[in-house]
Amino acid sequence: MSPVVVVNRSGISVARIQRVRWGVISAVAGAVGLLLALEITASRLGFEGPTGSFLHDFAFGPKRGPGLWAALALALVGLGRAERIRCLVLAAGIDLVFFLGRYSAGTRPTFGNGALIVLVGLGGWAAWRWQDDRRADALKGVAIGLLLTMATKVSDTWLRITAITQPHVLDEYVATADRSLGSPAWLVGRMVEASGDVGHLVLQTVYIELPVAAIVVAIYQLRRGWPAHHLVRSFLAIGVIGPVCYVLFPVVGPAFAFGGLGKHWAVADIWPAVDHVSMHPNVIRFDHLTPRNCMPSLHTAWAVAIFIHSRRSPAWLRHFGAFWLVATLTATLGFGYHYGVDLVAGVIFALTIESGLRDPGRGWGWFRWRLVGGGACTLAALLFSYRYLAVPLGEVPMLSGPLLLAIVSTMVFSFHTTFFADSDTVFAPIGRPAPAFVAGSSTTA
Numbered sequence: 001m002s003p004v005v006v007v008n009r010s011g012i013s014v015a016r017i018q019r020v021r022w023g024v025i026s027a028v029a030g031a032v033g034l035l036l037a038l039e040i041t042a043s044r045l046g047f048e049g050p051t052g053s054f055l056h057d058f059a060f061g062p063k064r065g066p067g068l069w070a071a072l073a074l075a076l077v078g079l080g081r082a083e084r085i086r087c088l089v090l091a092a093g094i095d096l097v098f099f100l101g102r103y104s105a106g107t108r109p110t111f112g113n114g115a116l117i118v119l120v121g122l123g124g125w126a127a128w129r130w131q132d133d134r135r136a137d138a139l140k141g142v143a144i145g146l147l148l149t150m151a152t153k154v155s156d157t158w159l160r161i162t163a164i165t166q167p168h169v170l171d172e173y174v175a176t177a178d179r180s181l182g183s184p185a186w187l188v189g190r191m192v193e194a195s196g197d198v199g200h201l202v203l204q205t206v207y208i209e210l211p212v213a214a215i216v217v218a219i220y221q222l223r224r225g226w227p228a229h230h231l232v233r234s235f236l237a238i239g240v241i242g243p244v245c246y247v248l249f250p251v252v253g254p255a256f257a258f259g260g261l262g263k264h265w266a267v268a269d270i271w272p273a274v275d276h277v278s279m280h281p282n283v284i285r286f287d288h289l290t291p292r293n294c295m296p297s298l299h300t301a302w303a304v305a306i307f308i309h310s311r312r313s314p315a316w317l318r319h320f321g322a323f324w325l326v327a328t329l330t331a332t333l334g335f336g337y338h339y340g341v342d343l344v345a346g347v348i349f350a351l352t353i354e355s356g357l358r359d360p361g362r363g364w365g366w367f368r369w370r371l372v373g374g375g376a377c378t379l380a381a382l383l384f385s386y387r388y389l390a391v392p393l394g395e396v397p398m399l400s401g402p403l404l405l406a407i408v409s410t411m412v413f414s415f416h417t418t419f420f421a422d423s424d425t426v427f428a429p430i431g432r433p434a435p436a437f438v439a440g441s442s443t444t445a
Contacts, residue, residue: 034240035150038157045164050153057116061102065112067152070215072115074232075122075145077222078137091118119145137226144232148211151239158243159291166250166292171257172267172281174295174339176390179277180400181340185254185333189272192334206324207331210302211235213324217309220317228360231309235302237353242298245349249383250292255336257284265290271336281390295383297338300346301353303328308354311420341386347408348379351415358419367418374414378407 035050042049048056053063062068072091076084094114102109119142126138178185192199206213214235221230256262259271265286303325310321332338352375355368362368382404385393393400 034154038154038161041161042157045161047160050150050157053153053156054150058113061108061110062112062116063110063156064152064211065110065115066209067211068112068115068119068149070212071145071148072119074148074215074218074222075119075138075141077219078141078226087118087122091115094118116149119149140226141222147236148215148232151236152211155239155243158246159293162243162246162250162292163290164288166247167285167288168283169250169252169257169286169292170281170295170387171251171253171284172278173283173387173390174251174341175254175258175277176279176281176394177386177400178339178341179394180397180404181344182397182401183275183277184340185336185338186272186275188330188333189254189336192330193272203327203331203334206327207299207335207337210299210306210324210328213320214302214306217306217313217317217321220313221309229357231305233357234305234309234350234354237357238298238301238305238350241353242296242301242349243293245296245383246292246294249295249387251294251339251342252286252290252292253294253337254339256286256290259336261336262286262290277394279391279394294338294342295386296345296349296379297332297342298346298349299328299332300338300343301350304347304350305354308350341382341404344404344408345379345382345386348375348382348411351411352376352379355415355418371411371414371418375411378411382407 039049039051057063057068069091072087076087079087091114094117095111096114098113099109099111123139123142123146126135126142130138175183192203195203214231218231221227251257252262254271256266258267258269258277260266260269262269265284267284307321307325310317313321329343332343333340352372355371355375
């Protein structure tokens with residue numbers, strides 16, 4: 001006898017509603033717990049936590065004005081055209097007042113206060129005055145906008161924690177392992193220097209404004225409603241989980257460990273002019289201000305997520321995602337913020353996270369477990385090899401380099417065949433769930 005499935009008037013099973021409800025409760029409880037832990041840690045270490053930084057942006061100069069405006073733009077997706085215009089005009093007016101006040105006072109002319117004030121005000125207004133679907137759509141947008149804003153605050157706190165709690169860094173090991181790829185940070189660094197002010201400005205803008213690029217893709221995804229999975233979920237997951245690796249594997253980057261940005265803490269001031277790294281690596285004692293935010297490269301992971309989520313889109317958005325990925329990889333290496341092996345780990349990390357989130361309607365089966373479990377094990381193996389097999393990797397680049405690239409290629413191939421392969425291609429059966437599973441589940445776009 002088939003099991004009885006109880007459904008409501010909308011045709012949605014009661015069990016599914018309960019699972020979603022408990023999932024939301026668990027997510028909220030986890031977020032609150034994380035915030036409390038970070039606030040307590042930040043207070044004990046003597047600096048401002050994420051909540052204090054968030055409240056600071058209401059009246060004082062925000063650190064990331066474009067990010068606040070991007071969050072507001074995302075929140076306005078669920079509103080009508082007239083409501084969007086009113087919110088944007090109000091936010092611009094408030095921002096102008098704050099900007100003129102700072103300008104007259106001679107302080108740093110930042111912006112973003114208006115966007116944050118309107119974002120929070122919109123949430124309160126929708127909860128108080130609006131009803132039904134109109135309120136639900138508005139609150140979803142506001143919640144996502146606030147989550148993105150708080151995620152940047154949490155990230156900033158994590159970076160401060162890594163610098164204070166990890167006095168030693170492993171850059172010599174990573175630089176040695178990076179010889180397997182030909183030390184690309186040195187090569188690309190010289191290329192960026194040769195590109196002049198224009199090239200530097202373009203890459204710097206791409207690197208800093210990566211969240212804005214994510215909002216462009218996310219707004220396109222959310223323009224007609226709320227899909228089961230969208231880019232914001234990937235961004236948040238990468239930003240929350242990734243910094244844990246910073247504590248486990250502290251690295252500051254070649255521009256700091258081997259360049260002028262490291263000042264007297266640097267091993268030598270040779271980046272990017274001289275490609276020479278000792279084959280006898282040791283841990284390096286470093287300052288308590290520079291974030292240990294290299295391994296894995298989360299900028300690479302976020303750029304990969306943007307690229308993936310732009311694939312099933314119009315040509316202009318696909319080109320936009322591809323450009324942002326290439327430019328981000330160039331900037332991370334060319335500015336000396338990352339080593340090549342950081343980028344390898346970042347790609348694996350991004351595909352692992354995306355594999356756990358993508359196509360939630362397909363459930364969890366071997367097709368998903370092999371990617372999530374395999375990706376996690378691969379990332380752990382890479383970190384282990386960078387630390388304990390750095391010298392062998394650096395000594396035989398003709399073997400280790402192709403091996404690292406083969407690992408990335410295998411993960412990319414597996415991910416593509418699982419989630420993107422067309423049904424009429426020879427690779428489609430590799431990523432297709434078992435027939436019994438397909439028959440009992442619904443697929444979401």
